[in-house]
Amino acid sequence: MQLLKEQIMQYNHLDIEKKWQKFWAENQTFKASNESDKPKYYVLDMFPYPSGAGLHVGHPLGYIASDIYARYKRHKGFNVLHPQGYDSFGLPAEQYAIQTGQHPAKTTEENVATYRRQLDNIGFSFDWSREVRTSSPEYYKWTQWIFIQLFDSWYNINTDKAEDISTLIKTFKKEGNTSVKAVADEEITVFSADEWNAFSNKEQEETLLKYRLTFLSDTEVNWCPALGTVLANDEIVNGVSERGSHPVIRKKMTQWSMRISAYAQRLLDGLEKIDWPQPLKDSQTNWIGRSQGAMVSFNVDNGSDKVSSEVKLTYKELEALKEVRQNLSKAETTLWDELKNKKGASKFRKKYTIGTFVVDYVCVTKNIIVEFSGKEDEAVRTEFFNNEGFNVIRFTNEEVIENVLQAVAEINSAIQFPKAIEKTDKKEVKDANLYKIDVFTTRPDTIFGVSFMTLAPEHELVSKITTKEQKKSVEAYIKATAKRSERDRMADVKTISGAFTGAYAIHPFSGEKVQIWIGDYVLASYGTGAVMAVPCGDQRDYDFAKHFGIPIPNIFEDIDISDAAHTDKEGTKIANSDFLSGLKYKKALKLAIFEMEKRGFGYGKINYRLRDAVFSRQRYWGEPFPVYYKDGMPQMIADEHLPIVLPEVEKYLPTEDGKPPLGNATEWAWDSRAKKVVSNDKLKNKTVYPLELNTMPGWAGSSWYFNRYMDATNTNAFASKESLEYWKEIDLYIGGSEHATGHLLYARFWQKFLFDKGIVPVDEFAKKLINQGMILGTSAFVFKATAFVKNGCGCSDEKSNDDVIAKIPTVIVSKNLFNSDDEFESVVKNYLLDNKFLDPNFADLVMITKTAIHADVSLVNSSDELDVDGFKNHALNNDYKNAEFILEDEVYKVGREVEKMSKSKYNVVNPDAICEEYGADSLRLFEMFLGPLEQAKPWKTSGISGVSSFLKKLWKLYFNGEAFEVSDAEPTKDELKTLHKTIKKVEEDIENFSFNTSVSTFMIAVNELTTLKCNKRSILEPLAILVSPYAPHIAEELWNLLGHKESISTADFPVFNASYLVESAKNYPISFNGKMRFTLELSLDLSKDEIEKIVMENEKTIAQLEGKAPKKVIIVPGKIINIVI
């Protein structure tokens, strides 16, 4: 094959890349094994949604980075798992189906094929044998299975994990639900074992549903009747749907929800042990939104005498207490060491005040006081404490010191089996109050600043407590706010509105009456939907109080609140607050909570912003639920009958009576005897039941797919135990930061759940995560002139106005012909006058404005010159077919701006075209060369010529000008130095994910080796391996030419040898007062003194000194010399 000679000589990316892509596919080069002696490494990209538009150059950025890392790890001797798949359920396919009637499965299939072709073109080392698609029944079988696992589980607070529902049922049978501590619905009534056993089947199921990790609940949603679907908040603009502008109403709907709130604390804690970007962790932390404070109950005034607890201690006495607390006796310390570790409800406090007494230890929630015996008036104390509702346990000093464990055991038993104690009559008074308003506050320390309360308009108490006189205005207000969506209410912060209910609440400490208002600044969905308003300490409360003339009591020492609320916590002392006066924030907070707990109207609480996640969607193209309804109660379909396959429907729209699209299916009923999906006709039969009509949300399939890759074809389990045990978790996960509070939170939630159930071996699914930055498009603009006739110009006749501009064509002006709008106007006007489009008599009447219009970037070359004819004939530019172009130097120059890459901005660059013209290796190198992986950066195709010519130079190193030729001669010192410098830098860069700098390192290496005319095998062979993760095709070809039969992909990474980099001399920068003046080549063997001597004798130094003596000479060997004058 003689023709090859020249072809080989020329680096031909097209042939080479096709050849090796075929080789990899045929030899399954990147197929990972679940058994290997090598250490494992799992690199994963967030899988894409296969959209109809295909990939643009922004999409592969993260894939290239992960591919480089995966290939690098193979060179380093790891067994690498690097799979890819498709998140193939989604809205666009459904929208398309609605418009065209095409089955979403079909369009999805086509889009996947396009994606696959595009991905293959770029030469990724994916193991396609493990491909997953969330929309394939083999996959969603296991999504349904996980749903059932969640349904069959509850969250036990005592063990702090999810447990099988059977353990709960067992407890209910034996002892009812009094001892159960679970994350469950709020309104659960207490029942005994007898009561449970007497429940009907349905009652039991209803009760269990309140505990299950996935459950049905009535959720308030944005319902759009015209579209027949629920809309997310951001799909609503100005109260109407974003699509089609249809009205949206708030409506309660029964929906599946996921009890993610059970995992709130663990999701927070888990962030500490994973190596994820800080901003991403922060946004998850904010999203979970833990806030520590207190729940406080305010009684609604019912006309009875006020109840108030008197204050027990002054501030001075409290200060004295502090000292007591810090000076404990030996026995006291011994016992405290044991008690202080108790957490939660059994938490103990030391040296606290109960009434006028100081007790040694107290557990407020369990009402237990522990004291040392031998105090004065022991009997009086006991009686008082019992009256207050406490049990008292006493020990002598000796008892504690000799056997502290015995004492602790006694205390524990008292906690577990509390003795009955006489109730005080105070509590009965409280029970007599008809209504209570519960509020959550992070500032219980400011409770004496409460001057009113505000309820959300939707709060259930509003209708009950509103007085007759206020009824009208309250109802009018509620009506007005109901029209506005929650988002609108949130967006409009400035308007203050509200209404007085006429009712009053009793301040629990002071016993004073405070007004109860409703206001839409209080959100029903956060906390309890009610707030205790402290106008002096909260700006919203302050504004509200000012607006409605409610008093604003000041409870801060020496703080002026005449203009605004004082929201700082630290450094301010509380005043006018009874027993809290004089205390700083932290102390006041603790004491306030303590007193609330003691008096029984409040307790410390941690509140989370994180809401349970709604899991139902009124869509077609999603996972069907494995659920049917019997007697109105949901029933799971047994595992062995999964998957429940999505039924065929005629129409993908909701039904006419507002049911989800699956309501159109005719084969959608469950035959519980035959165990299969049957026609709806059979619903008359007693054993046939309706199936769930909702489908699962987009995040269902993506919340566990990373586990499926470990054993993607398993039909018996979602992955085998062995494979899960082997691969464990993702070692490196790369994807966009837009998933911070969606996918990445839900996936962590499911992983923790699966971990609790013993299904997966680790409770965090990704050790390290990197967010790749977005690649931005460089949009091109043309500047269009629009002509108007000035208003009030004196032309009385409308028609003549039109005549003036009738002949004016669309004019488009090149970018550099104007610097301002005024210049633009005069350029256009002159042009119009010169070409007789405008009558000079009317010139002054015409006004020209400038509009920038996106031009397709494919019509613009690298010098910003527009293909004018191409623009005129562009399919989307019909309006400009006859436009006049004002050129500069014969060409039209466009304006440029960096924007998000998007079809509508005509700035999308297709990777296929780049691969065709420059090659996949160039694309890969260039995407990495653009800048740091995490950073957003603009795409400019012109820059690709740099990496392209680098590849050509690399290629040339292996050729003698005519044919492939490498020499087996010994390399020179310089050649070895270049190689090892490169090995070191590239290795460091890859480990630090600094891919952009290693591309420059390659360029430097190739430039140096070209200068050295190096063609030594011992240099060029390792060089090919170094380059191979970045530019795998050319590396394979060179490797092959070097005589290797095997793929380069598992060749050992070259080993860095520091001895080649040892230098004997250094070109020192000599600076004066920190400013570098000249350099001096000096041996590194020289001592400091020798260096100083040589430098000081140098004539340039003498010139710089100008005869002055240096004040100081700083010499850092190997670094710098600085002379201070």
Place this chain on the structure above:
RNA sequence: GCUGAAGUGGUGGAAUUGGUAGACACGCUGGACUUAAAAUCCAGUGGUCAGUAAUGGCCGUGCGGGUUCAAGUCCCGCCUUCAGUACCA
């Protein structure tokens, strides 16, 4: 408002623990090769001032201070941009 990230030539971006600011590219300018273009190769390229030139001076990492022999890098105070988020009680 809050949280986070970032501000360096005409452009993308380098600069490991404070130690020669602007690596590597793009672009631009000039040159070689060519009938010409493309491709390729060579040289120059932060600003400014002085000089025919070699060269030299000064200024330069968003702004204002500070620490240090030495600051893009550390500290204090601002400004701007981007991203996320929000009546969160």
